[in-house]
Amino acid sequence: xxxxxxxxxxxxxxxxxxxxxxxxxxxxxxxxxxxxxxxxxxxxxxxxxxxxxxxxxxxxxxxxxxxxxxxxxxxxxxxxxxxxxxxxxxxxxxxxxxxxxxxxxxxxxxxxxxxxxxxxxxxxxxxxxxxxxxxxxxxxxxxxxxxxxxxxxxxxxxxxxxxxxxxxxxxxxxxxxxxxxxxxxxxxxxxxxxxxxxxxxxxxxxxxxxxxxxxxxxxxxxxxxxxxxxxxxxxxxxxxxxxxxxxxxxxxxxxxxxxxxxxxxxxxxxxxxxxxxxxxxxxxxxxxxxxxxxxxxxxxxxxxxxxxxxxxxxxxxxxxxxxxxxxxxxxxxxxxxxxxxxxxxxxxxxxxxxxxxxxxxxxxxxxxxxxxxxxxxxxxxxxxxxxxxxxxxxxxxxxxxxxxxxxxxxxxxxxxxxxxxxxxxxxxxxxxxxxxxxxxxxxxxxxxxxxxxxxxxxxxxxx
Ligand code: 4AD
Ligand code: MG
Numbered sequence: 001x002x003x004x005x006x007x008x009x010x011x012x013x014x015x016x017x018x019x020x021x022x023x024x025x026x027x028x029x030x031x032x033x034x035x036x037x038x039x040x041x042x043x044x045x046x047x048x049x050x051x052x053x054x055x056x057x058x059x060x061x062x063x064x065x066x067x068x069x070x071x072x073x074x075x076x077x078x079x080x081x082x083x084x085x086x087x088x089x090x091x092x093x094x095x096x097x098x099x100x101x102x103x104x105x106x107x108x109x110x111x112x113x114x115x116x117x118x119x120x121x122x123x124x125x126x127x128x129x130x131x132x133x134x135x136x137x138x139x140x141x142x143x144x145x146x147x148x149x150x151x152x153x154x155x156x157x158x159x160x161x162x163x164x165x166x167x168x169x170x171x172x173x174x175x176x177x178x179x180x181x182x183x184x185x186x187x188x189x190x191x192x193x194x195x196x197x198x199x200x201x202x203x204x205x206x207x208x209x210x211x212x213x214x215x216x217x218x219x220x221x222x223x224x225x226x227x228x229x230x231x232x233x234x235x236x237x238x239x240x241x242x243x244x245x246x247x248x249x250x251x252x253x254x255x256x257x258x259x260x261x262x263x264x265x266x267x268x269x270x271x272x273x274x275x276x277x278x279x280x281x282x283x284x285x286x287x288x289x290x291x292x293x294x295x296x297x298x299x300x301x302x303x304x305x306x307x308x309x310x311x312x313x314x315x316x317x318x319x320x321x322x323x324x325x326x327x328x329x330x331x332x333x334x335x336x337x338x339x340x341x342x343x344x345x346x347x348x349x350x351x352x353x354x355x356x357x358x359x360x361x362x363x364x365x366x367x368x369x370x371x372x373x374x375x376x377x378x379x380x381x382x383x384x385x386x387x388x389x390x391x392x393x394x395x396x397x398x399x400x401x402x403x404x405x406x407x408x409x410x411x412x413x414x415x416x417x418x419x420x421x422x423x424x425x426x427x428x429x430x431x432x433x434x435x436x437x438x439x440x441x442x443x444x445x446x447x448x449x450x451x452x453x454x455x456x457x458x459x460x461x462x463x
Contacts, residue, residue: 001076007044012088014079021049021091024128025071025102027111028064036064040075043133046280050082050090051075063098070102070109070128116450123454123463131288134281135451138274139439143226145273146247146433149266150224155249158216160209160225165201166414168211170362170407173233174204175242205230208432209248210364211417214393217250217428218420224249234458238447239336239384241436243456250430256366256375256392259429260352263379263388264305266433267350271297274442282442290444296382297442305350308342310373313353316346333360339385351380363403365391366427377431384441390431397421 004019023042030036034055039048053064067073077093084090104110108122109129119126126132150157163177179198180186186193194201209225216223226247233240249262275282275297286294308316317328317338326335334353342351356376358367365374379388394400400421401411411418439451449455454463 005044006040006042006047006049009049009079009091010045010047010087010089012081015081015089017079018077019079019091020074020076022074023072025067025069025073027069028067030065036060036067038064038067038073038075040073041128041133043127043136045137046130046134046284047087050084050087051077051093052090053093053096057093057096059096064096066101067098068102068104068107069111070107072099073097074099116445116447120449120455127453130284132450134278134284135439135443135445136453137281138278138285138443139435139451141274141278142270142435142439142442145270145277146226146435148273149269150222150249153222155222155224156216156220158209158213158223158225160206160212160227162206162228163199163203164206164212165199165203166211166417167204168206168208168362168364170409171207171231171233173231174207175230175232177203177205207231208246210250210430210432211414213248213250213430214417214420214428217252217430218424218426221253222249222251236458237336238449239437239440241448241452241455241457244448244452245435246432247435248430248432250428252426252428254392254429255427256354256377256429259390259392259431260305260307260354260377263352263377263390263431263433264350267379267388268301270438271442272301275301285443285445293442293444300350300381303349305352305379306347307352307354309355310353310357310376311355313338313342313351317341320346331357331359336385339380340383343380343382343385348382350382353378353380358403361391363407363409364393364400366394367399367403375429379431381441383444384437387437387441388431388433390429392427392429395421395425395427397425 001018001020004021006021008014009019009021023040026039026041026048028036028038036053038051038053040051041048057064074097075093076095077091079089079091082088082090109125127136167174186196207229209227213223213225224247228243229246230243282294314330320341322341324337328338354377355368355373358372358374361374361376365376367374375392377390378386381387404411436448436451440448445451
């Protein structure tokens with residue numbers, strides 16, 4: 001007998017087959033005629049399969065009639081054409097085995113709908129709900145599309161380290177990694193003695209794989225890294241996580257416009273794949289979460305992103321007549337309200353902002369001839385704001401060392417990064433796409449904590 005996923009059992013071509021399926025009960029309904037209807041879900045798709053269980057089954061009274069939401073079962077039976085509305089097939093059970101009961105007095109996921117806030121307290125159970133099942137499948141599709149895009153475009157997948165001694169973004173928002181005894185920290189001359197720590201120096205969880213990515217791009221051409229990154233900034237917003245996943249391509253011989261072109265093509269590919277491969281899940285998000293998500297993605301796939309220099313964006317914002325909570329002027333960073341004005345009201349599409357003031361961007365960005373802006377680019381989308389941050393890199397040794405000194409970074413700490421500029425330096429560029437912001441944008445979910453399996457935020461790391 002064939003074990004079949006419910007996604008397949010629901011297809012017409014399964015009719016007539018004798019199958020085994022496994023999953024969790026969503027509902028049970030007993031008919032007066034002495035049989036029961038079960039709705040079973042196994043996570044392979046959004047839809048449940050309907051199983052008809054005859055009262056003649058030997059364990060009908062003892063098992064079948066006791067089934068409630070959350071119980072796990074294996075069912076064997078025949079797939080038949082369904083007489084019911086909205087489903088092509090149903091399964092007529094010849095055998096049913098219960099693996100685990102779920103006491104309805106205590107099992108939290110009863111039929112009633114729970115708020116996303118409540119479900120965060122049950123992060124270990126929420127994948128069993130329609131919304132979180134759909135998010136998991138979309139997230140998987142996005143990750144797969146990311147790999148497919150780069151793999152078919154000549155990029156090498158590189159794994160960059162999680163533990164690092166350097167602060168790529170220079171923001172100082174890093175988690176420390178240490179084996180020192182916090183109750184009894186060794187000191188010499190009043191300072192912590194890191195020579196006694198595991199790595200013989202202060203170390204942290206990485207905020208970005210970029211610097212190591214540059215090492216490989218400057219040897220092998222086009223690479224990408226895709227992994228977890230960590231930021232200890234204490235921002236309790238719907239768009240920030242302390243642990244998130246970032247994909248970072250890095251390309252030798254790319255300048256800023258090449259970088260923009262790649263980012264736009266890449267995003268369109270990923271969105272197109274989700275539309276094609278996750279239709280059922282996207283329809284769910286469109287119906288239940290945000291009724292614009294499908295049209296928005298379709299619109300983006302077929303349109304051009306706006307490319308706007310930072311200086312012009314500031315002029316637009318100043319002339320907008322809007323009252324912003326945070327005042328904006330040349331030299332300040334955009335807040336989410338400004339990003340949203342540009343993408344939702346002014347242009348109604350993704351916007352690539354570029355050529356930012358040097359003072360608000362990290363040390364590694366290429367300095368323009370005007371001396372005051374750098375070749376940075378952020379891709380902004382409606383509702384979520386920034387989903388990509390990137391730049392052309394400063395490949396001129398003298399300019400880079402000057403920038404590092406300006407930002408108080410010690411050249412000695414970055415000797416290997418500077419060596420890339422000493423030996424065979426080339427123009428190069430790259431960017432980072434936040435996986436969770438991307439899934440948030442695609443699904444319309446308003447809080448980033450709901451698009452990662454186990455969110456890490458200030459004060460919260462239970463699961
Ligand atoms: O703009 P960021 O900080 O850029 C970098 O880290 C560069 N080193 C990338 C590169 O050029 N290789 O972060 C890139 C993206 C952001 O646009 C956002 O999508 C996401 O990472 N991101 C976060 N996502 C969730 N929670 C946070 N705290 C995030 N911080 C950044
Ligand atoms: Mg950024």
